[in-house]
Amino acid sequence: MTDTAASAPLYNRVALIGMGLIGGSFSLAARRAGLVGHVAGHARTEATRARALELGLCDSVHASAAEAAADADLVLLCVPMRAMAPVAEEIAPALKPGATVSDVGSAKGAVFEAVAPHIPEGVHLIPGHPLAGTEHSGPDAGFAELFENRWVILTPNAETDPEALARLRAAWEGCGANVDEMDPAHHDLVLAVTSHVPHAIAYTMVGVADDMRRVTQSEVIKYSAAGFRDFTRIAASDPTMWRDVFLTNKDATLEILGRFTEELFALQRAIRIGDGDHLHAYFTRTRAIRRGIIEAGQDTAAPDFGRTPPKPGTPKA
Numbered sequence: 001m002t003d004t005a006a007s008a009p010l011y012n013r014v015a016l017i018g019m020g021l022i023g024g025s026f027s028l029a030a031r032r033a034g035l036v037g038h039v040a041g042h043a044r045t046e047a048t049r050a051r052a053l054e055l056g057l058c059d060s061v062h063a064s065a066a067e068a069a070a071d072a073d074l075v076l077l078c079v080p081m082r083a084m085a086p087v088a089e090e091i092a093p094a095l096k097p098g099a100t101v102s103d104v105g106s107a108k109g110a111v112f113e114a115v116a117p118h119i120p121e122g123v124h125l126i127p128g129h130p131l132a133g134t135e136h137s138g139p140d141a142g143f144a145e146l147f148e149n150r151w152v153i154l155t156p157n158a159e160t161d162p163e164a165l166a167r168l169r170a171a172w173e174g175c176g177a178n179v180d181e182m183d184p185a186h187h188d189l190v191l192a193v194t195s196h197v198p199h200a201i202a203y204t205m206v207g208v209a210d211d212m213r214r215v216t217q218s219e220v221i222k223y224s225a226a227g228f229r230d231f232t233r234i235a236a237s238d239p240t241m242w243r244d245v246f247l248t249n250k251d252a253t254l255e256i257l258g259r260f261t262e263e264l265f266a267l268q269r270a271i272r273i274g275d276g277d278h279l280h281a282y283f284t285r286t287r288a289i290r291r292g293i294i295e296a297g298q299d300t301a302a303p304d305f306g307r308t309p310p311k312p313g314t315p316k317a
Ligand SMILES: NC(=O)C1=CN([C@@H]2O[C@H](COP(=O)(O)OP(=O)(O)OC[C@H]3O[C@@H](n4cnc5c(N)ncnc54)[C@H](O)[C@@H]3O)[C@@H](O)[C@H]2O)C=CC1
Pocket: 017, 018, 019, 020, 021, 022, 023, 043, 044, 045, 048, 078, 079, 080, 081, 083, 087, 104, 105, 106, 107, 129, 130, 131, 132, 133, 134, 135, 136, 137, 138, 139, 141, 238, 241, 245
């Protein structure tokens, strides 16, 4: 990263539309690596704008998203999924020819559908998704190390300008991420399996436990083992963000939830009829999958996916 810092920034002016966990983390990482020049930030409330300046997430703050986007070389949409379309419509007239518009939203088909109609000729739209986050939100949640050794998926298409794509890829790599490209529909299915449905399960399980708690008082929380505590962490994620994820990745989520429910019913039946062979065979298969992941060295994201931000001044590992 020292080399990058010494060279010219990849983007002279960046507009961050939304300065919460992901927008704030991108800014801290990109500024630390010298990848960006001036960062103009937009947030809806005066309190967030003031806090973002205080935390050094941006150089200037703007009450209007269009004002922040004006003259920017990169406009990064870091808002909840269903805010993408209104924001794109608002900034469209201000976009500079040759600029890149990207985003960090958790579903990719919906972003393209919502944003592309507003993007003027000569502006490059390259949707993206960092597979990194925590259950925290808002400007104080951001930290520069969030993307280190995490995947960022970009979803370009046949018309995407190769130079604009290479520059965006370099920006995320400069933030410490590994970058892959994917078709948006494939991305949405993969993420439904690996992130969206697991969140739905966590939300449901915590809801069930909460109902139980009314019967057992505090026992559910008091005696919960690590698995359930992880569920409570995930279920503490931002309700607006996750409402939007499920509503905008509807088809893939319903497809995977359907398959999940079928498997769950089969498991439920095996327990009811005492089919130990079914249970044993199922658990043997899933254990082999986990071991395969570890043996292939692909378990890099798991141990601290929801790690807490390092304290200011903590030396980098
Ligand atoms: N939280 C996570 O772990 C991850 C989130 N994402 C995606 O990143 C995006 C942002 O998420 P976070 O940074 O976690 O959220 P956040 O809640 O921390 O920040 C969102 C920002 O958007 C602003 N905002 C909300 N609605 C807006 C609107 N209608 N117009 C303008 N600004 C608006 C908020 O004021 C805030 O500054 C979402 O699309 C989410 O799906 C992607 C990867 C991980």
